[in-house]
Amino acid sequence: MKMILVLGFIVGITGFSQVQAQEMDWTGLSRERIALSLPLIIIKGSKGILACGYIDPETCNRTKEACAIVTGVMTHEDMLTAEVRSISQRAEELGLRVGMKGREAIEILR
Numbered sequence: 001m002k003m004i005l006v007l008g009f010i011v012g013i014t015g016f017s018q019v020q021a022q023e024m025d026w027t028g029l030s031r032e033r034i035a036l037s038l039p040l041i042i043i044k045g046s047k048g049i050l051a052c053g054y055i056d057p058e059t060c061n062r063t064k065e066a067c068a069i070v071t072g073v074m075t076h077e078d079m080l081t082a083e084v085r086s087i088s089q090r091a092e093e094l095g096l097r098v099g100m101k102g103r104e105a106i107e108i109l110r
Contacts, residue, residue, distance in 0.1 A: 024077070024080060024103070028045065028046065028110055029043055029044065029045050029106065029110060030043070030044045031043050031044075031076050032044070033075075033076070036054075038052075038054075038074075039052070039074060039075075040052060040054045041073060041074075041075070041076060041079060042055070043076055043079060043102075043106055043109075044109075045106060045109035045110040046109075046110065047066055047094060047108070047109045047110070048060075048065055048066025048067055048068070048088075048090065048091055048094070048109040049065070049066070049067045049068075049109065050067075050068050050069075050070065050079055050084075050102055050105050050106045050109060051067055051068070051069055051070075052069070052070060052071065052073055052079070053069055053070075053071040053085070055067060055069060057069060057086050057087060057088040057091075060088035060090065060091075061088050061089050061090075064089075064090055065088060065090055066087075066088055066090040066091040066093075066094055066096070066109060067087065067088045067090075067091055068084045068086075068087045068088075068091050068096050068102070068105040068109070069084065069085050069086045069087070070082035070083065070084055070085060070102045071085050073102075079102040079106075080101065080102045080103040080106070081101060081102065081103065082101070082102045083099060083100070083101060083102075084096065084097070084098055084099060084100050084101070084102060084105050085098065086098060091105075091109075094108055094109070095108055096108055096109075
C-alpha cells in the first residue's frame with residue numbers, strides 16, 4: 001500500500017500523465033531552433049505559430065497572423081507541456097486561449 005501511495009505521489013508531483021507521455025505527431029508542422037543566449041524556438045502550422053517569448057504577439061497583430069507564446073522552454077518538446085502565456089488576436093479568433101497547453105494550441109494551429 002505504501003508503494004502505491006509513494007508512486008502516486010511521484011506521478012502527481014512530476015506532472016507525468018498519459019497525455020504528456022504520448023509521442024507527438026509532427027506531421028504538417030515545421031520546427032525551427034535558433035541558438036542565441038536562450039534558444040529562439042518556433043513550431044509552425046498551416047494556421048500560425050507556437051513560439052517562445054522572443055516573439056511579440058503585437059507584431060503578429062499588425063500582420064494579422066496567429067501566434068501563441070510559451071515561456072521557460074528550451075526544446076520543442078518543452079513547448080508542448082508549457083502553458084500559453086499570450087496570444088495574438090487572430091489566434092483568439094481561431095479558439096486559442098491563454099492558459100491552454102502548447103500541445104492544445106499547436107493542434108489548433110496545425
